[in-house]
Amino acid sequence: MEARKRILTSALEQLEERGYARMTIEQVAVSARVGKATLYRSWPNKAALVLDAVRSRLREVPTAETGDTRGELLSMAKEALAGFFGSPQVQAVLPALVADTAQDPELRRRLREEVLEPRRARSRTVLERAIGRGDLPEDTDISLALEMWAGAMMFRSVFYGDGYDDAALARLVDATLASPPRFAADGEARPVDAAHDA
Amino acid sequence: MEARKRILTSALEQLEERGYARMTIEQVAVSARVGKATLYRSWPNKAALVLDAVRSRLREVPTAETGDTRGELLSMAKEALAGFFGSPQVQAVLPALVADTAQDPELRRRLREEVLEPRRARSRTVLERAIGRGDLPEDTDISLALEMWAGAMMFRSVFYGDGYDDAALARLVDATLASPPRFAADGEARPVDAAHDA
Amino acid sequence: MEARKRILTSALEQLEERGYARMTIEQVAVSARVGKATLYRSWPNKAALVLDAVRSRLREVPTAETGDTRGELLSMAKEALAGFFGSPQVQAVLPALVADTAQDPELRRRLREEVLEPRRARSRTVLERAIGRGDLPEDTDISLALEMWAGAMMFRSVFYGDGYDDAALARLVDATLASPPRFAADGEARPVDAAHDA
Amino acid sequence: MEARKRILTSALEQLEERGYARMTIEQVAVSARVGKATLYRSWPNKAALVLDAVRSRLREVPTAETGDTRGELLSMAKEALAGFFGSPQVQAVLPALVADTAQDPELRRRLREEVLEPRRARSRTVLERAIGRGDLPEDTDISLALEMWAGAMMFRSVFYGDGYDDAALARLVDATLASPPRFAADGEARPVDAAHDA
DNA sequence: AAGTAAACGAGACGGTACGTCGTGTCTTCCG
DNA sequence: CGGAAGACACGACGTACCGTCTCGTTTACTT
Numbered sequence: 001m002e003a004r005k006r007i008l009t010s011a012l013e014q015l016e017e018r019g020y021a022r023m024t025i026e027q028v029a030v031s032a033r034v035g036k037a038t039l040y041r042s043w044p045n046k047a048a049l050v051l052d053a054v055r056s057r058l059r060e061v062p063t064a065e066t067g068d069t070r071g072e073l074l075s076m077a078k079e080a081l082a083g084f085f086g087s088p089q090v091q092a093v094l095p096a097l098v099a100d101t102a103q104d105p106e107l108r109r110r111l112r113e114e115v116l117e118p119r120r121a122r123s124r125t126v127l128e129r130a131i132g133r134g135d136l137p138e139d140t141d142i143s144l145a146l147e148m149w150a151g152a153m154m155f156r157s158v159f160y161g162d163g164y165d166d167a168a169l170a171r172l173v174d175a176t177l178a179s180p181p182r183f184a185a186d187g188e189a190r191p192v193d194a195a196h197d198a
Numbered sequence: 199m200e201a202r203k204r205i206l207t208s209a210l211e212q213l214e215e216r217g218y219a220r221m222t223i224e225q226v227a228v229s230a231r232v233g234k235a236t237l238y239r240s241w242p243n244k245a246a247l248v249l250d251a252v253r254s255r256l257r258e259v260p261t262a263e264t265g266d267t268r269g270e271l272l273s274m275a276k277e278a279l280a281g282f283f284g285s286p287q288v289q290a291v292l293p294a295l296v297a298d299t300a301q302d303p304e305l306r307r308r309l310r311e312e313v314l315e316p317r318r319a320r321s322r323t324v325l326e327r328a329i330g331r332g333d334l335p336e337d338t339d340i341s342l343a344l345e346m347w348a349g350a351m352m353f354r355s356v357f358y359g360d361g362y363d364d365a366a367l368a369r370l371v372d373a374t375l376a377s378p379p380r381f382a383a384d385g386e387a388r389p390v391d392a393a394h395d396a
Numbered sequence: 397m398e399a400r401k402r403i404l405t406s407a408l409e410q411l412e413e414r415g416y417a418r419m420t421i422e423q424v425a426v427s428a429r430v431g432k433a434t435l436y437r438s439w440p441n442k443a444a445l446v447l448d449a450v451r452s453r454l455r456e457v458p459t460a461e462t463g464d465t466r467g468e469l470l471s472m473a474k475e476a477l478a479g480f481f482g483s484p485q486v487q488a489v490l491p492a493l494v495a496d497t498a499q500d501p502e503l504r505r506r507l508r509e510e511v512l513e514p515r516r517a518r519s520r521t522v523l524e525r526a527i528g529r530g531d532l533p534e535d536t537d538i539s540l541a542l543e544m545w546a547g548a549m550m551f552r553s554v555f556y557g558d559g560y561d562d563a564a565l566a567r568l569v570d571a572t573l574a575s576p577p578r579f580a581a582d583g584e585a586r587p588v589d590a591a592h593d594a
Numbered sequence: 595m596e597a598r599k600r601i602l603t604s605a606l607e608q609l610e611e612r613g614y615a616r617m618t619i620e621q622v623a624v625s626a627r628v629g630k631a632t633l634y635r636s637w638p639n640k641a642a643l644v645l646d647a648v649r650s651r652l653r654e655v656p657t658a659e660t661g662d663t664r665g666e667l668l669s670m671a672k673e674a675l676a677g678f679f680g681s682p683q684v685q686a687v688l689p690a691l692v693a694d695t696a697q698d699p700e701l702r703r704r705l706r707e708e709v710l711e712p713r714r715a716r717s718r719t720v721l722e723r724a725i726g727r728g729d730l731p732e733d734t735d736i737s738l739a740l741e742m743w744a745g746a747m748m749f750r751s752v753f754y755g756d757g758y759d760d761a762a763l764a765r766l767v768d769a770t771l772a773s774p775p776r777f778a779a780d781g782e783a784r785p786v787d788a789a790h791d792a
Numbered sequence: 793a794a795g796t797a798a799a800c801g802a803g804a805c806g807g808t809a810c811g812t813c814g815t816g817t818c819t820t821c822c823g
Numbered sequence: 824c825g826g827a828a829g830a831c832a833c834g835a836c837g838t839a840c841c842g843t844c845t846c847g848t849t850t851a852c853t854t
Contacts, residue, residue: 567738623802631800
């Protein structure tokens, strides 16, 4: 449909020019030369529209196999995580969408299922390959590892507007490769005081 | 000041009852029996008001010294991080405040300087103590370690509304104790494939 | 338009109940079950709204021809002038509208062109007919005569809240019939001391 | 009192600069360097303040005796009526005060007793002198005559912002001198068709 | 000359209404 | 006859003044 494309384009324009909070459905409709009703027929609210508009611009998480575990992880972390949370667009839009999920369960579902989960699934394969190669232990808590990485970057992005440079990414990846979060590590099983190579 | 207290109380009530997005300055003013002008005299917008209201309810990051590094870290992680990002109030409000920072540099500054930095500083002392005891290497990237922890919890809180249980916290802490992010670890210096299971 | 009618009706109600000064656009909108924006779309301010509301209730100036000049004039003076300036509605509203014209040239224009001039034009025809019949001299200053009558009634209405009874109207009309303001009377042309009681 | 004078002066300044409607007690207080309470201690509202401020600037109605009735009347009409209703200050303020009387009986009383009645009384003496001299009949309705004159000028002033020139004043005065409104003229006593000097 | 009380400036306060803006629905007409 | 155009009810916004009410602080009077 012609209109749909014009709407999404206008939405991205408005988003860039004015930011999420000051972007207006009214203005999107006008600048897409579309009746508001047409717009509401396809999206129930601003968040849903923005989610679609932004989704169309996301690059996929790279999972290319090179045989080099550390390289694959670094590449994934850089492209999929740092590149994602560090991009100005995502920085501008993601917190707003997240905030809106408080009022909008459907948005929360879509954000999880259509954005996060697919990315997470692809990231996970890279870690699983590392386990397969013996570069990570079998009982690695992959979800937790990914959350540590993604969370660290999101944290810095969200509160400081900064991204992670290659050196910081390497510290992150290397620390996890050296000692990833492991299910077996729960409780007292692991003696704390032998924890590092002092 | 009498009015100020009534306003903050009303703000917290409204916040709890209706959530950030549907909370209204108008309603806060009415239910605090205060003119809107009085409110605007002290706070330029909803975000600033909420920040103050919430700030008054935050507990401090515990830094009690017990001699047990792992215990201290677990305790700090649980109280300051899991307890913070996992609390329903913070979950409801933080994303909205973060979203508003996009339009409001002053809010961003206050969020950083008045909320995050003080907590971060106190958390950091616990890690520094661990380094002092030799439980973590001298070149530990403390900021990065804290961001990994906080980020992981914030990530889960924000996208899934979940918190971390004790077991997950232990995995997090133990992994970091075993091999924290280190400045010296940058680049190729550290052989990746000898990283675990030593 | 449905809304327009509801608004004008509500305006008249409010006007009657609370008076012009205490009538509120807000309340008109509420009681007409209309958004304020709808109201502002049609009227820029309270005065414009009230002008329209009141205008819809004005009766026309009677100009019926009976052949009896004095009777026609008395009837016109009574209906159009005493009935107008003496009516509680006009008394309540006209001073306020006049006061508002100080801030609002458009209001002043409308008050003149849409209310006063049409009434004045019709009143004038009655006087012109009297001239035609020879009951008033050709050089009668019709405008001035009308202003004397209207002004006198407005004066009393405005400052004392009273109207003119039939006897007073007759004094007014008879004095003017006996000796109307005349253009030829300017300057010294007319001997002052032979003016009465001839 | 020092403050009182500063307040009245500021009021007149504000009145001139912004007009009655946009003049503000707040601003008067500020520019008179006076607390609002001080102002309210002396005047209950804007109208009362303005009434006092304006009253201090009014010139008296001239009643000088010259022996020339027509001249005295013209002079009185010009100074007291045309000069009063035609002055920009009165034009700007009087309608607003009149409008406010609808909400404020005390203001109405003061406007009548402190402004209108004194002027009316002095004007009346001029007419009474004319009666004494035989230039007007004994049964002249002096009040009505004055209302006709004042009303005519107020009418034109209020709706058209114009004043009366000398010629128009002469027409007014001469018409009244030739045939003033008379009590005896009531009813059918006066034959209508002999009304003018055809 | 000191002590005290009234009057004052400054401006915070609880209110009310303002005029504007955006939302999401509903109606009107045009192509 | 589908869709643009935009009117509409609603509700919150942030502002401006209102009239009331503390605050300290001059004043000016009393002792």
